[in-house]
Amino acid sequence: MTKFSDLNLSPKVLKAVEEAGYETPTPIQEGAIPPALEGKDVLGIAQTGTGKTASFTLPMITKLARGRARARMPRSLVLCPTRELAAQVAENFDTYSKHVKLTKALLIGGVSFKEQDTLIDKGVDVLIATPGRLLDHFERGKLLLTGIEIMVVDEADRMLDMGFIPDIERIFSLTPFTRQTLFFSATMAPEIERITNTFLSAPARIEVARQASASETIEQAAMVFRPSRKDREGSEKRRMLRDLIDAEGATCTNAIIFCNRKVDVDVVAKSLKKYGYDAAPIHGDLDQSQRTRTLDGFRDGSLRFLVASDVAARGLDIPSVSHVFNFDVPSHAEDYIHRIGRTGRAGRSGKAITICTPRDEKYFDAVERLLQKAIPRIGNPKAPEPEAAQVPAPTAAPALTAAPAPVAAPAPVRESAEEQPRRSTSRRSEKPAPRSEKPAQRNNESRAPRDSNRGSDRRGGRDSNVVGLGDHLPEFIALSFDERRAS
């Protein structure tokens, strides 16, 4: 069995790895570290929880330990889609570079330029950044990317979702073509494939199966909930959430509660606090210091309930969450997978409970279709009569009547021919487009490079070459983004 000591890492890096308590590399680390150390480009297809971050930080530190940084010319660059993710990568560098003299700067939005400028002026070995703030620094003329020896793109598929691809392409074009590129994505959407074909040269390709498919270590349940009156939906749903939490009792050590909208994140967090629950909100409109504080508190166990938008759905490394509650059914089925993937990690068991209103049913159906499995319905924990769930007649607990019979055989993800025209219709266009060879025609008009107009970048080519994830190939991975979104 391969050990870290077999991987040719510098002794100082190896020492830090051992001090952190690691001996054996994960598959992505074992696959990516050797080619990265040899100076090759790397294309890593892996998602979070696979040890992906260390698979690029360890070889980077080893390589950067030789040589010194020059003022305003960083030697390496790591791009991340969100601020929290960037901060997480920075921490990873701290952990493994403690015996090496390396300077780094974290360039993210929401904090002042001043400190970041000072660091850049002094010269840094490693720049860890979100695309917006990096380009902002560049445009102010504070930063030169011509000295970049190693560039890392982390969570590329999420960058695509967030409309960052034009930024990424621009940043690539600002770095020397002699750079080494390490590129990571959980999936290989057509647009990602195009980028890698353009900017990587003869990459070593490492694919890693996802840890466990959603169904294996996570117990899932859906609470079908019908409000008694439309204007009471919010408050009744919040009460339902408290009931669900209470019903889990002590087994619920901590939990993330996901809402679809930022306002609801605030409302739910406030409401939980009012009722004596230890809860705090996190979403993109809160200021960065608060986001950081909240996340730190949740990580160290001083905060029990994190109420979150989808900022927290992907990528963040939050160990040991016992429960995930979906206050809303996510409107994109793949987000469900990411959300519930926050629990049941590293072999631990986890539970995910989704509150589903009649309005959410069609999204919930899409989730079940994606999972290719029915999620069991549970009744109101305050009125525990499981049989009642099958009775279609109106009862005192209207929520229960809404529970449909479990889906025995979910419809296959690939629909029949007559449904296909829907799929070539972009989400933005009103009238159904005829099926054609090029489903989502590319936007011809010239765009500002920073325009994050989502959707226009997506190509929904059905014939595109899709790469699997090892043994567990969830059906949705094989579909293009347009196909996945055609609900």
Add this chain to the structure above:
DNA sequence: AAAAAAC
């Protein structure tokens, strides 16, 4: 009906 990322 949304979220994220720049000021």
